[in-house]
Amino acid sequence: MSNMAFDLIPSRLLSFPSMRMPSIWDDEDEWFTTPSTSSGLSISEDEKNVYVEAAVPGIDPKEVEITFQDGYLWIRGETKEEEKDKARKYYRESNKSFSYRLAVPGDINEKVEPTATSKHGVMIVKFEKSPKMAPKKIQIKAK
Numbered sequence: 001m002s003n004m005a006f007d008l009i010p011s012r013l014l015s016f017p018s019m020r021m022p023s024i025w026d027d028e029d030e031w032f033t034t035p036s037t038s039s040g041l042s043i044s045e046d047e048k049n050v051y052v053e054a055a056v057p058g059i060d061p062k063e064v065e066i067t068f069q070d071g072y073l074w075i076r077g078e079t080k081e082e083e084k085d086k087a088r089k090y091y092r093e094s095n096k097s098f099s100y101r102l103a104v105p106g107d108i109n110e111k112v113e114p115t116a117t118s119k120h121g122v123m124i125v126k127f128e129k130s131p132k133m134a135p136k137k138i139q140i141k142a143k
Contacts, residue, residue, distance in 0.1 A: 041054055045105075054125075056077060057121035059096060075123060
């Protein structure tokens with residue numbers, strides 16, 4: 001007799017995928033899949049800045065448009081490639097496009113313009129935090 005509660009939960013959610021061997025009771029599709037993020041975005045911060053990294057592989061930075069308005073960052077771009085060879089009766093066309101829109105977390109300093117850099121197919125947008133957001137030490141007075 002099996003426990004009905006566990007029969008309703010996919011087996012990949014019950015354990016960390018890299019820590020168990022595939023079982024004959026698993027679906028074949030589950031054997032080779034692992035959880036992943038497909039958004040291509042990551043957000044991080046340090047004491048002074050907030051960083052948004054967006055994957056834009058194969059896209060020229062000149063083809064990327066970045067807009068920041070009302071606390072929202074929008075990164076979008078598109079590129080088209082066309083290849084023709086009349087001697088071989090060959091024609092190929094490819095389009096790549098992406099669009100990321102997200103709310104930038106934290107209190108951003110609006111007096112300082114955000115900066116954007118591109119390196120190895122990753123667009124990095126840097127925002128400076130507002131000074132009022134910086135942690136302040138409180139002195140303890142002994143009585």
